[in-house]
Amino acid sequence: MDEISLIQSAQKGDLDSFNTLILHYQDSVFNTAVRILGDDDLAEDAAQEAFISAFRSISTFRGGSFKAWIMRTVTNACYDELRRQKRRPTTALEPETSDGEEMDSPKWMADPSMTPAEKSEADELEHAIQHCLEALPTDFRTVVVLADIQGMDYSEVAIISNVPLGTIKSRLARARLRLRECLRGFEELLPASFRLEGESIL
Amino acid sequence: MKNFHEIELLSSYLDGQLNITEAARLEARLVSDPELASVLNDLRTTRNILRKLPARKAPRNFTLTRKMVGLKPPLPRSYPIFRFSTAFATILLVLTFAANSILPRISFGAAAPAMASEYGTGGGGGCEEPCGEAFGLATEAPAATEAPAATEAPAATEAPVPQITLQATSEESLREGELPADSLQAPKEGESTTADEPGSNTIIPIAWQIGLLVIIALSGLMMWAMRRSASRKWQ
Numbered sequence: 001m002d003e004i005s006l007i008q009s010a011q012k013g014d015l016d017s018f019n020t021l022i023l024h025y026q027d028s029v030f031n032t033a034v035r036i037l038g039d040d041d042l043a044e045d046a047a048q049e050a051f052i053s054a055f056r057s058i059s060t061f062r063g064g065s066f067k068a069w070i071m072r073t074v075t076n077a078c079y080d081e082l083r084r085q086k087r088r089p090t091t092a093l094e095p096e097t098s099d100g101e102e103m104d105s106p107k108w109m110a111d112p113s114m115t116p117a118e119k120s121e122a123d124e125l126e127h128a129i130q131h132c133l134e135a136l137p138t139d140f141r142t143v144v145v146l147a148d149i150q151g152m153d154y155s156e157v158a159i160i161s162n163v164p165l166g167t168i169k170s171r172l173a174r175a176r177l178r179l180r181e182c183l184r185g186f187e188e189l190l191p192a193s194f195r196l197e198g199e200s201i202l
Numbered sequence: 203m204k205n206f207h208e209i210e211l212l213s214s215y216l217d218g219q220l221n222i223t224e225a226a227r228l229e230a231r232l233v234s235d236p237e238l239a240s241v242l243n244d245l246r247t248t249r250n251i252l253r254k255l256p257a258r259k260a261p262r263n264f265t266l267t268r269k270m271v272g273l274k275p276p277l278p279r280s281y282p283i284f285r286f287s288t289a290f291a292t293i294l295l296v297l298t299f300a301a302n303s304i305l306p307r308i309s310f311g312a313a314a315p316a317m318a319s320e321y322g323t324g325g326g327g328g329c330e331e332p333c334g335e336a337f338g339l340a341t342e343a344p345a346a347t348e349a350p351a352a353t354e355a356p357a358a359t360e361a362p363v364p365q366i367t368l369q370a371t372s373e374e375s376l377r378e379g380e381l382p383a384d385s386l387q388a389p390k391e392g393e394s395t396t397a398d399e400p401g402s403n404t405i406i407p408i409a410w411q412i413g414l415l416v417i418i419a420l421s422g423l424m425m426w427a428m429r430r431s432a433s434r435k436w437q
Contacts, residue, residue: 013273015266015267015268015271015273018266019265019266022263022264022265022266023263023265026260026263026264027257027258027259027260029260029264030258030259030260030261030264031257031258031259034258035255035258040261044261044262047260047264048264051264051266052266052270052271055266055271056271125251126255126256129251129252129255144252147217148249148252148253149252149253149255149257151253154217154219169210169213169214169219170210172213172217173206173209173210173212173213173214174206174209176213176245176248176249177209177245179248179252180244180245180247180248183248183251190251
């Protein structure tokens, strides 16, 4: 069954059709959520909330890109989660080793306050990038996640973010600029082909 | 060092978002300005790093259950009919109870104390409808035109009518002497016959109320059966 038929069935209340759509988009949705929120558990909750909310409001879908529509829902769910976190800030407890000592996670190692020696221990590029993403303002992070990580085009990102195309261009440029500066601090983690050349741009 | 406008142009150029003229102009500048070319290269590298970021797979399926979205089983088309009939019958039943308990008091409650005080018999509670009829019987000759009016519209006209007839009968009784005794006996007979009938004060017959109760019970039962059958089929 094609996507349009599935959407139409879901709009009539057919949950099975909607679940087929979920199976198709759940990886993208979860990936977006985890890159925006930076936490697997929160991303899982946001993704689930997004799908529930999407099913309840699927009658409002009036055509166009369903992926953009579902991404907008998950983006909103992530914003809600971030707002909730701001209201009730929590400090995550680091997992402990079998010896009862705190386990050093790469994310913590990538903290700006860490020493060069600790930095060298952060050998996961992914965590370094995630750290840099989390350092971005939420609006910038969302745009860069959608455009560069999810590979969506500007117009889709504009629909999802509900801002004009010009704003998307501007946010994306600023986000890339900040990421470039941030990744410069993890130069040693980057493969040789990804080494950044220039000095400070601005 | 480049200003932000140039960075924005480079970022848009990277994604192919510039028109042909803008792109050509920027390309010409890139050839002549190595610093600008270096910035473009950095932005491209940053974008490529992000694109190379491994895609995270969903740790589990996010498929929804009916409970999660609060879906209820689809009910048969006839279900609303039963729901409407139950609601309508319930409203009617309540109205019949209200009518039977309130209306008799409104119609006859005002007339009884006045009649009781005029008679001086003190039987206020039992002197409702029968008393009115009794006055009509007692004053056949003088108040022949007024008594029927009292029975036709009891609430509005009954209170003054007995006073008039009572005055008439008391004057005649002074002259004739025998009539009041008859007039007092007649209501007693009337009272005994009407008060003995069960539900004589009810406006809406009890049979109707029972009928409504049966409709409510049957409709409710049908709704319950339909819901149960629908949820079984759904599961």
